[in-house]
Amino acid sequence: MDELRDQFLLEGRELAQQAAADLLALERDPADASLIARVFRAVHTMKGATGLFDLGPLGSLLHVAEDLLDGLRSKVLRPDTAMMSALIGTIVQVERWLDDFEAAGKLPTDAAERGRASEAALRQASGGRIAEAASAASAADTGWMEGLGGSAGDRLTAIRYVPRSDCFFAGDDPLEMIRAVPDLRRLDILPREPWGPTDTFDPFACNLVFVAVSGAPRAEIEAAFRFVPDQVELVALDDKNEGGDSEGAMTAARMLRVPAARLDQLAETVDELMIAKNELTHLFRQIAEAGLDSGISRALTAGQTNIDRVAARLHRTVADLRLVPLSPLLRRFPVLAREIADGLGKQVELRVSGDSLEVDKSIVDGLFEPLLHLVRNAVDHGIETKEARSAAGKPATATITLEARRTGDSFVIALADDGRGIDLDRLRSTAREKLGLDGADLAALSEQDVLELIFRPGFSTSAKVSALSGRGVGMDAVRSAVGALGGKVSVASKAGAGTTVSLTLPFRIVMTRVVTVESGAERFGVPIDAIVETVRVAPEQIQPVRHGRAFIWRDRVLPLLDLPDLLGEGRNFPGANGLHAMVVGEGDRLAAIAVEKFSDRIDVLMRPLEGFLAGIKGISGTALTGDGHVLLILNPVELIA
Amino acid sequence: MTVHLDHRTIRLEGNCYVEDAEPLLALLQGGAGRAVDVSAMGTIHAAVLQLLLIFRPQVVGANSDAFFNRWIQPVLAMADDE
Secondary structure, rough: OOHHHHHHHHHHHHHHHHHHHHHHHHHHHHOOOHHHHHHHHHHHHHHHHHHHOHHHHHHHHHHHHHHHHHHHHHOOOOOOOOEEEEHHHHHHHHHHHHHHHHHOOOOOOOOOHHHHHHHHHHHHOOOOOOOHHHHHHHHHHHHHHHHHHHOOOOOOOOOEEOOOOOOOOOOOOOHHHHHOOOOEEEEEEEEEOOOOHHHHHHOOOEEEEEEEEEEEOOHHHHHOOOOHHEEEEEEOOOOOOOOOOOHHHHHHHHOOOHHHHHHHHHHHHHHHHHHHHHHHHHHHHHHHHHHHHHHHHHHHHHHHHHHHHHHHHHHHHHHEEEEEHHHHHOOHHHHHHHHHHHHHHOOEEEEEEEEEOOOHHOOOOOOOHHHHHHHHHHHHHHHHHHHHHHHHHOOEEEEEEEEEEEEEEEEEEEEOOOOOOHHHHHHHHHHHHOOOOHHHHHHHOOOHHHHHHOOOOOOOOOOOOOOOOOOOOOHHHHHHHHHHOEEEEEEEEEEOEEEEEEEEEEEEOOOEEEEEEEEEEEEEEEEEHHEEEEEOOOHHOEEEEEEEEEEEEEEEEEEEHHHHHOOOOOOEEEEEEEEEEEEEEOOOEEEEEEEEEEEEEEEEEEEEOOHHHHHOOOOEEEOOOOOOEEEEEHHHHHHHH | OOOEEOOOEEEEEEEOHHHHHHHHHHHHHHHHOOOEEOOOOOOHHHHHHHHHHHHHOOEEEEEOOOOHHHHHHHHHHHOOOO
């Protein structure tokens, strides 16, 4: 893992979020100089850190933003809405690029172009006065950097040394300078420009960039580069929170970064342990039933209870390892909502509230896109234009709340706007056009049922497809994305007063390990926990018993049932070549169910049955398989009851 | 330093300076797949290292310089993998 990059991403995101929050606060209280100073420092620190990586457009954009902020700081410029919008747009762009950098290790190909557009917006917002402000900035710059450098302790300094291409002629050996850096902790040597063709390569032009980290005091590092100070950038790696440092350092010491794959492996092993434990449970019961020496039996039962308890705790602890706080995800949205609103000429304030919850990492990761879509929808379709709002007697600035709260075993994220609400008549007419529903069908639907129509695939009420919402995903995509995480989406709306979309999700993704069994052309899943044993029954073992069949298993007679028959197909396997069967049931009530064959063991996310499927006996839920098929999950205990 | 070709292996001997870059470049351009033996090399100049990074020859031989082994060798090995 690349620690330097991880740290950069971690700090970059924190700084961007802090800057975003401060900018929104600044808009409410433009006179607060401490907010401007904080945003300036955040942007400045980010800019310094970008120099460690090949992130030219990001560094350049931050540089322009820094100039603008310095103008505000030195009161050359006065904050206004256009400036705030440009700065917020910048921060949103920075966060996006951080995501791109994390995912792809580089900025997207259009980064330079986008960066220039954002820079132009900043320049325009400053009324062309950024250049003027810039000179003031450079003076302020060095003072601030010096303040960070000199303190003692094990502080790391990042070094970016870009030797001039003619440095060899000047007699410099860049490698010798790097060699002179004390306490070198890390060194990367990269090409400044991509290496050209080897046959025309000029050996006397230096095309190297050195990125290093040293634990030495800044002065000693500077001494190593004393002949080339203009070609070196030094950034203190932990310079962001002077005041709260001790707390940060302590948390860092107690944290350990572990690749997610290793956690998954651990979780899988624990699952296997649970299954092995279940097998033991069954053996213990048999021993107890066999009436062996009661002392041993009691001791075994006590031991088994202990193992059960410890295994359950282990299972839970491992599941908890994957929990991460939900709030960083939610905190991204105020600034995103603001940026979306700017693009549509609306004024929106998005407030985040609610409990601090910890949720499975994959759920948090999977929620960004659906939530972004909902926020976009709310701003684009939910919130009225300024004119319509004032005509309706509403404040010009619309309010969207994003609230997270715990409800028993699950949590709810509710996104509520104070916009126009969903127009049911328009929904009905769209349903007639796009879904081909006729008037009588629609008349039979309750208001809530009509609202639910927005989740139908192919349904979008927007008459014109705008750049924002018309990105090819509708509410059906939101529902399926949330559904894939094991959650549900619901909507409530009041004409003229607003719309609330609620996502109900589990804290954890609970995977169920199932064996897939075949019966005719159909495949079903059976939870491994529900199977006592899988057996192969030879033809001579099968004994007819009245209308059915049975066989002897571990000295007891088990009824031998057929899966197609149990599912109401009224069909039995012939059994002339023997049968595959699974022994299922609880306690004394055991039976064997014959299947055509057993295939894979897979982990699935099981969802309870909904709608008209709910209540089917013997089926406990459905799951999507890797190849996109729906697998019905059987409940064997119900099947044989 | 001397740069000389021994069958298909380019040997670097003694401390490498900037002027060694040109003969090394000629040898690297002269035959694809030539390995570079660094076992008798002293310190390495950035201009020489740069050639090893662009041509990515197979680097053979154990060097006794601690700085080279700790910091340069891994960079060259990384280039090898790509």
